[in-house]
Amino acid sequence: MTNSAVVSVKNLHHSYGNKAVLKGLDFSLQAGRVYGFLGANGAGKTTLINLLLGRLKASQGSVEILGNKAGSGAAKAKVGAMLQIGSLPANLTVLEQLNLFASYYQSPMSVSKALRLSDLNAHENTPFSKLSGGLKQRLLFAIAIIGDPQLVFLDEPSLAMDVNARQQMWQTIRQLKAQGKTVVLTTHYMEEAEALSDELFILNEGKIIAQGSPSELSHNMQLSEVSFACELNESELSTILPEWSWQVNEGKAATRCKSPNTLLKQAFANGLSCDLLSVKPSSLEQTFISLTETAEHENKTPVNSASDKSAKEQAA
Amino acid sequence: MSSISLYSLKQEAWCDSKSVFRNLGFVIPTLAFPCAFYLFFGVAMGDEKTSSYLLINYIIFGVMGPALFNFGVNVATDREQGLLALKQLSPMPASQYLMGKTFTALLFSTLIFILLSSFAVLFAGVSMSLLKWGQVYALALLGTLPFCMLGLLMGLSFSAKSAPALVNLIYLPISMLSGLWLPITMFPEALQWFAWALPSYHLSQLGLSILEMHQGFNLAWHLLGVALFTLPCGYLATKKYNSMK
Numbered sequence: 012m013t014n015s016a017v018v019s020v021k022n023l024h025h026s027y028g029n030k031a032v033l034k035g036l037d038f039s040l041q042a043g044r045v046y047g048f049l050g051a052n053g054a055g056k057t058t059l060i061n062l063l064l065g066r067l068k069a070s071q072g073s074v075e076i077l078g079n080k081a082g083s084g085a086a087k088a089k090v091g092a093m094l095q096i097g098s099l100p101a102n103l104t105v106l107e108q109l110n111l112f113a114s115y116y117q118s119p120m121s122v123s124k125a126l127r128l129s130d131l132n133a134h135e136n137t138p139f140s141k142l143s144g145g146l147k148q149r150l151l152f153a154i155a156i157i158g159d160p161q162l163v164f165l166d167e168p169s170l171a172m173d174v175n176a177r178q179q180m181w182q183t184i185r186q187l188k189a190q191g192k193t194v195v196l197t198t199h200y201m202e203e204a205e206a207l208s209d210e211l212f213i214l215n216e217g218k219i220i221a222q223g224s225p226s227e228l229s230h231n232m233q234l235s236e237v238s239f240a241c242e243l244n245e246s247e248l249s250t251i252l253p254e255w256s257w258q259v260n261e262g263k264a265a266t267r268c269k270s271p272n273t274l275l276k277q278a279f280a281n282g283l284s285c286d287l288l289s290v291k292p293s294s295l296e297q298t299f300i301s302l303t304e305t306a307e308h309e310n311k312t313p314v315n316s317a318s319d320k321s322a323k324e325q326a327a
Numbered sequence: 328m329s330s331i332s333l334y335s336l337k338q339e340a341w342c343d344s345k346s347v348f349r350n351l352g353f354v355i356p357t358l359a360f361p362c363a364f365y366l367f368f369g370v371a372m373g374d375e376k377t378s379s380y381l382l383i384n385y386i387i388f389g390v391m392g393p394a395l396f397n398f399g400v401n402v403a404t405d406r407e408q409g410l411l412a413l414k415q416l417s418p419m420p421a422s423q424y425l426m427g428k429t430f431t432a433l434l435f436s437t438l439i440f441i442l443l444s445s446f447a448v449l450f451a452g453v454s455m456s457l458l459k460w461g462q463v464y465a466l467a468l469l470g471t472l473p474f475c476m477l478g479l480l481m482g483l484s485f486s487a488k489s490a491p492a493l494v495n496l497i498y499l500p501i502s503m504l505s506g507l508w509l510p511i512t513m514f515p516e517a518l519q520w521f522a523w524a525l526p527s528y529h530l531s532q533l534g535l536s537i538l539e540m541h542q543g544f545n546l547a548w549h550l551l552g553v554a555l556f557t558l559p560c561g562y563l564a565t566k567k568y569n570s571m572k
Contacts, residue, residue: 064416065416066412066415066416084418087416087417087418088418090416092413092416094409094412094413094416095409096408096409096410096412096413097407097408097409098404098408098409098410099410100342100343100346100410101346101350102345102346102349102350103342103345103346107342107345108342110338111338111339111342112417114334114335114338114339115335115414115417115418115419116417116418117418154413158417158418
């Protein structure tokens, strides 16, 4: 672990009663990078973020933010967070809310800069209750950055935003990164995670099952998406090409595989014409699904068994 | 306290007050309820002695409402909506949020004192020395605190949906059983003893002692009664607030 680590997590475990939610996480986050944390519901993502923010006390292990214990006063001064919260005071204007949150910090960003970065200049005198869903998200983003933090947590930052507002938000996140800030992103939009993250952590059942840049993850999985026009149904196709898991929808068959050559050779050998054939690298979403399916399968069956290898290939 | 904290505290208090006072659906009934009661029972239907007696009791009744509701209901809402969590993630001292809400409750208490005192002087001919007016005002401010603590404890314990009903459930019975509407000597003896457990009864007696209209018990007992209610409530609420993350 380097000294420049903004976040340093060592042997982190957390349990709720007898239920282990996080099972020995070790990682560090560096300055000037965007990190995406992905995981299905119940993977331990929210617990991890709460531990990083100091809202929970870890059952075991440590979390340090810029050399300070997570949740300590010194750490709080350097961290900003955009949470999914129901409401801010309904009758206070955007400007009043930002002035209030700015007053909590020793060296806050100027309110005018926060307004500009979150594109809220035109709405500074609008009460929270009169803002649209997207504008409320932008205000929560402005509150997250008003303390001029070194580390920013963004939970579903572009939720309820239209396309233009989302692009604007992404641009601002890239600006924060360019200024040397570290951004921790949790999102269900794979497109957003792929577009913004320098490094992704994929969590499954309390463990990090994959870590790397979006392209590295796809490359390591060596997955391709193969699709072609097909008149057969799923069970017929599975009988002819049993090594792959098929989806047939409106006359189009699709699967994911590591070796498109092998698949296509077998398909042609079995007399399939494979019209409208398409072979493309797997998307992050498909990579995510494959990784979590594989991890879940490994958790359920003994490692190194013949059936496990076959199942892994099937999941892939 | 550093200058940054003072500035921040001022912002907190000012924002909380603005947020509450812009909600006319809350402000109007909160102020109108004790005023209407006092004008009807204390001014229109009573002599000068009754007006003085009820002035104290309706001031106590008036300050209870905003303290209970601003803490009980608004803290529960802030907690459930996530605003409290957002504030706790900032370096803001934990006490600042509560001090802001206390400031708003004291502002309401001041308004209620001004309104009811004006009615008493203008329409019921109530008169007392400036010192006594000052003592009544100080009592109105002091009387706000036990209910801030009770409201905070409720706001941290109950959901935002149940808090308004529960606050109403205790607000009106406490007022009644404390003798704010009728002297407790008119109640059965068991209920008269129950009043001793209620801070509003002790505050009422402290206020009436300024006008020499109290029941005659040693005032130290009433001060102790207020303290014995306020301190445990405050302790439990603080413990709950600090442990809530």
